[in-house]
Amino acid sequence: MTDKNILPAGFESLEPFVEYWAGETNDIRWDRRSRASMPDIQAFYDAMLARAEDAIQHLEKFPLGDMPPAEERLFCLTLSLVHASIAVELHEQPRAIDSPFPHGLHVTRGPWPHGGGMGQSA
Template sequence: MSAVTDKATSLPAGFEALEAFVPYWVHETNDKRREARSTAQMEDIQAFYDTVVPMAEQGIAYLEQYELGKMPADAERLFKLLLAMNHAAIAVEMHGAPRAFDSTWPSAVRITQGPWPHGGRI
Protein backbone atom coordinates (compact mmCIF):
# COMPACT_ATOMS: atom_id res chain seq x y z
CA MET A 1 0.00 0.00 0.00
CA SER A 2 1.21 3.40 -0.84
CA ALA A 3 -1.91 5.29 0.05
CA VAL A 4 -1.35 8.82 1.14
CA THR A 5 -0.56 8.95 4.83
CA ASP A 6 -0.63 11.70 7.35
CA LYS A 7 2.34 10.35 9.25
CA ALA A 8 5.27 12.70 9.33
CA THR A 9 7.56 9.75 8.69
CA SER A 10 5.95 8.47 5.50
CA LEU A 11 9.22 9.00 3.60
CA PRO A 12 12.64 7.54 4.43
CA ALA A 13 14.87 9.52 6.81
CA GLY A 14 16.63 12.37 5.06
CA PHE A 15 13.72 13.17 2.75
CA GLU A 16 11.53 15.05 5.23
CA ALA A 17 11.62 18.14 3.02
CA LEU A 18 9.45 16.29 0.50
CA GLU A 19 6.82 15.26 3.00
CA ALA A 20 4.49 18.15 2.22
CA PHE A 21 4.26 17.01 -1.41
CA VAL A 22 3.22 13.43 -0.67
CA PRO A 23 -0.56 14.02 -0.46
CA TYR A 24 -0.82 15.68 -3.87
CA TRP A 25 1.92 14.03 -5.92
CA VAL A 26 2.06 10.36 -4.89
CA HIS A 27 -0.09 8.26 -7.23
CA GLU A 28 -0.29 4.67 -8.41
CA THR A 29 -0.22 5.22 -12.15
CA ASN A 30 1.49 7.20 -14.84
CA ASP A 31 -1.85 8.62 -15.95
CA LYS A 32 -2.78 9.81 -12.44
CA ARG A 33 0.54 11.61 -12.07
CA ARG A 34 -0.07 13.26 -15.42
CA GLU A 35 -3.54 14.31 -14.33
CA ALA A 36 -2.16 15.76 -11.08
CA ARG A 37 0.29 17.94 -13.01
CA SER A 38 -2.23 18.91 -15.68
CA THR A 39 -4.73 20.18 -13.15
CA ALA A 40 -2.30 21.84 -10.71
CA GLN A 41 -1.50 25.52 -10.42
CA MET A 42 1.85 26.49 -11.90
CA GLU A 43 3.18 27.86 -8.62
CA ASP A 44 2.44 24.57 -6.90
CA ILE A 45 4.17 22.62 -9.67
CA GLN A 46 7.15 24.97 -9.43
CA ALA A 47 7.34 24.60 -5.65
CA PHE A 48 7.40 20.80 -5.95
CA TYR A 49 9.97 20.94 -8.75
CA ASP A 50 12.25 23.33 -6.86
CA THR A 51 12.22 21.08 -3.81
CA VAL A 52 12.45 17.65 -5.42
CA VAL A 53 15.04 18.27 -8.15
CA PRO A 54 17.97 19.08 -5.82
CA MET A 55 17.19 15.87 -3.89
CA ALA A 56 16.76 13.64 -6.94
CA GLU A 57 20.27 12.17 -7.10
CA GLN A 58 20.18 11.45 -3.38
CA GLY A 59 16.79 9.82 -3.86
CA ILE A 60 17.96 7.65 -6.77
CA ALA A 61 20.97 6.52 -4.74
CA TYR A 62 18.74 5.63 -1.81
CA LEU A 63 16.28 3.66 -3.97
CA GLU A 64 19.02 1.73 -5.74
CA GLN A 65 19.53 -0.41 -2.65
CA TYR A 66 16.18 -2.08 -3.39
CA GLU A 67 15.01 -4.39 -6.11
CA LEU A 68 12.50 -2.83 -8.49
CA GLY A 69 8.97 -3.67 -7.47
CA LYS A 70 10.05 -4.84 -4.00
CA MET A 71 10.48 -1.79 -1.83
CA PRO A 72 9.25 -0.92 1.64
CA ALA A 73 6.34 1.50 1.64
CA ASP A 74 8.39 4.57 2.54
CA ALA A 75 10.88 3.96 -0.27
CA GLU A 76 8.09 3.25 -2.73
CA ARG A 77 6.49 6.57 -1.81
CA LEU A 78 9.78 8.35 -2.49
CA PHE A 79 10.02 6.51 -5.81
CA LYS A 80 6.57 7.72 -6.82
CA LEU A 81 7.52 11.28 -5.92
CA LEU A 82 10.54 11.01 -8.22
CA LEU A 83 8.26 9.63 -10.95
CA ALA A 84 5.98 12.64 -10.44
CA MET A 85 9.04 14.89 -10.75
CA ASN A 86 9.12 14.01 -14.48
CA HIS A 87 5.63 15.36 -14.87
CA ALA A 88 6.50 18.55 -13.04
CA ALA A 89 9.42 18.85 -15.47
CA ILE A 90 7.07 18.71 -18.47
CA ALA A 91 5.37 21.82 -17.08
CA VAL A 92 8.49 23.65 -15.87
CA GLU A 93 11.05 22.69 -18.51
CA MET A 94 8.84 22.47 -21.61
CA HIS A 95 5.69 24.53 -21.42
CA GLY A 96 6.17 27.04 -18.63
CA ALA A 97 2.56 26.13 -17.93
CA PRO A 98 0.80 23.11 -16.43
CA ARG A 99 0.14 21.61 -19.86
CA ALA A 100 0.47 22.25 -23.59
CA PHE A 101 -0.75 25.62 -24.83
CA ASP A 102 -4.33 25.68 -26.12
CA SER A 103 -4.91 22.12 -24.92
CA THR A 104 -8.27 21.17 -23.49
CA TRP A 105 -8.92 19.56 -20.13
CA PRO A 106 -10.46 17.17 -19.25
CA SER A 107 -8.72 15.48 -22.11
CA ALA A 108 -9.63 12.54 -24.30
CA VAL A 109 -6.03 11.37 -24.00
CA ARG A 110 -5.22 8.66 -21.46
CA ILE A 111 -2.03 6.74 -20.71
CA THR A 112 -3.81 3.41 -20.43
CA GLN A 113 -0.65 1.43 -19.76
CA GLY A 114 2.47 2.86 -18.19
CA PRO A 115 5.96 1.41 -17.70
CA TRP A 116 6.52 -1.14 -14.94
CA PRO A 117 6.54 -0.66 -11.98
CA HIS A 118 3.91 1.88 -10.92
CA GLY A 119 2.84 2.65 -14.47
CA GLY A 120 -0.56 1.07 -14.08
CA ARG A 121 -3.14 -0.25 -16.50
CA ILE A 122 -6.55 1.18 -17.17
Protein backbone atom coordinates in the same frame (compact mmCIF):
# COMPACT_ATOMS: atom_id res chain seq x y z
CA MET B 1 11.68 1.37 8.80
CA THR B 2 7.96 1.10 9.53
CA ASP B 3 4.83 2.06 7.64
CA LYS B 4 4.62 5.06 9.98
CA ASN B 5 7.46 6.66 8.05
CA ILE B 6 5.99 8.74 5.27
CA LEU B 7 9.35 8.94 3.48
CA PRO B 8 12.75 7.42 4.21
CA ALA B 9 14.95 9.13 6.80
CA GLY B 10 16.64 12.17 5.34
CA PHE B 11 13.78 13.03 2.98
CA GLU B 12 11.46 14.61 5.54
CA SER B 13 11.58 17.95 3.71
CA LEU B 14 9.60 16.34 0.87
CA GLU B 15 6.77 15.05 3.08
CA PRO B 16 4.47 18.05 2.43
CA PHE B 17 4.35 16.98 -1.24
CA VAL B 18 3.47 13.31 -0.75
CA GLU B 19 -0.31 13.56 -0.50
CA TYR B 20 -0.67 15.42 -3.80
CA TRP B 21 2.36 14.42 -5.87
CA ALA B 22 3.00 10.73 -5.02
CA GLY B 23 0.48 9.41 -7.56
CA GLU B 24 0.75 5.70 -8.28
CA THR B 25 0.14 5.79 -12.04
CA ASN B 26 1.23 7.90 -14.97
CA ASP B 27 -2.34 9.13 -15.53
CA ILE B 28 -2.68 10.24 -11.91
CA ARG B 29 0.64 12.10 -12.05
CA TRP B 30 -0.35 13.76 -15.35
CA ASP B 31 -3.74 14.74 -13.95
CA ARG B 32 -2.20 16.23 -10.81
CA ARG B 33 0.25 18.31 -12.83
CA SER B 34 -2.54 19.44 -15.13
CA ARG B 35 -4.70 20.59 -12.22
CA ALA B 36 -1.95 22.20 -10.13
CA SER B 37 -1.10 25.89 -10.15
CA MET B 38 2.29 26.94 -11.46
CA PRO B 39 3.38 28.18 -8.00
CA ASP B 40 2.56 24.73 -6.57
CA ILE B 41 4.32 22.96 -9.44
CA GLN B 42 7.36 25.22 -9.07
CA ALA B 43 7.53 24.63 -5.29
CA PHE B 44 7.43 20.86 -5.79
CA TYR B 45 9.91 21.01 -8.68
CA ASP B 46 12.41 23.10 -6.70
CA ALA B 47 12.21 20.91 -3.59
CA MET B 48 12.32 17.61 -5.47
CA LEU B 49 15.02 18.62 -7.94
CA ALA B 50 17.28 19.56 -5.03
CA ARG B 51 16.92 16.02 -3.64
CA ALA B 52 16.51 14.01 -6.85
CA GLU B 53 20.06 12.68 -7.06
CA ASP B 54 19.99 11.61 -3.40
CA ALA B 55 16.57 10.02 -3.91
CA ILE B 56 17.73 8.02 -6.92
CA GLN B 57 20.86 6.83 -5.12
CA HIS B 58 18.72 5.74 -2.16
CA LEU B 59 16.11 4.01 -4.32
CA GLU B 60 18.70 2.04 -6.27
CA LYS B 61 19.24 -0.03 -3.10
CA PHE B 62 15.78 -1.59 -3.43
CA PRO B 63 14.27 -3.91 -6.06
CA LEU B 64 11.63 -2.35 -8.29
CA GLY B 65 8.22 -3.65 -7.28
CA ASP B 66 9.40 -4.72 -3.83
CA MET B 67 10.24 -1.44 -2.12
CA PRO B 68 9.20 -0.64 1.45
CA PRO B 69 6.22 1.77 1.55
CA ALA B 70 8.32 4.84 2.38
CA GLU B 71 10.63 4.15 -0.56
CA GLU B 72 7.65 3.47 -2.81
CA ARG B 73 6.30 6.95 -2.03
CA LEU B 74 9.72 8.50 -2.68
CA PHE B 75 9.84 6.63 -6.01
CA CYS B 76 6.43 8.04 -6.98
CA LEU B 77 7.59 11.54 -6.06
CA THR B 78 10.63 11.05 -8.27
CA LEU B 79 8.39 10.00 -11.17
CA SER B 80 6.24 13.10 -10.54
CA LEU B 81 9.33 15.26 -10.88
CA VAL B 82 9.33 14.32 -14.57
CA HIS B 83 5.79 15.68 -14.93
CA ALA B 84 6.61 18.85 -13.01
CA SER B 85 9.70 19.42 -15.14
CA ILE B 86 7.57 19.37 -18.29
CA ALA B 87 5.46 22.20 -16.89
CA VAL B 88 8.44 24.20 -15.60
CA GLU B 89 11.05 23.64 -18.30
CA LEU B 90 8.97 23.14 -21.43
CA HIS B 91 5.43 24.52 -21.28
CA GLU B 92 5.89 27.18 -18.57
CA GLN B 93 2.33 26.32 -17.56
CA PRO B 94 0.62 23.19 -16.19
CA ARG B 95 -0.57 21.91 -19.58
CA ALA B 96 0.60 22.12 -23.16
CA ILE B 97 -0.71 25.10 -25.10
CA ASP B 98 -4.01 24.37 -26.87
CA SER B 99 -4.27 20.89 -25.38
CA PRO B 100 -7.74 19.80 -24.26
CA PHE B 101 -8.20 19.06 -20.59
CA PRO B 102 -9.23 16.64 -19.50
CA HIS B 103 -8.51 14.59 -22.58
CA GLY B 104 -9.77 11.18 -23.59
CA LEU B 105 -6.37 9.52 -23.91
CA HIS B 106 -5.51 7.31 -20.95
CA VAL B 107 -2.47 5.12 -20.47
CA THR B 108 -3.83 1.66 -19.70
CA ARG B 109 -0.54 -0.20 -19.74
CA GLY B 110 2.94 0.92 -19.01
CA PRO B 111 6.19 0.13 -17.32
CA TRP B 112 5.50 -1.92 -14.26
CA PRO B 113 4.78 -1.12 -11.44
CA HIS B 114 3.76 2.53 -11.98
CA GLY B 115 2.77 2.91 -15.61
CA GLY B 116 -0.90 1.98 -15.98
CA GLY B 117 -3.90 4.26 -16.07
CA MET B 118 -6.03 5.70 -13.31
CA GLY B 119 -7.40 2.94 -11.12
CA GLN B 120 -5.87 0.24 -13.31
CA SER B 121 -2.81 -1.87 -12.87
CA ALA B 122 -0.51 -2.62 -15.75
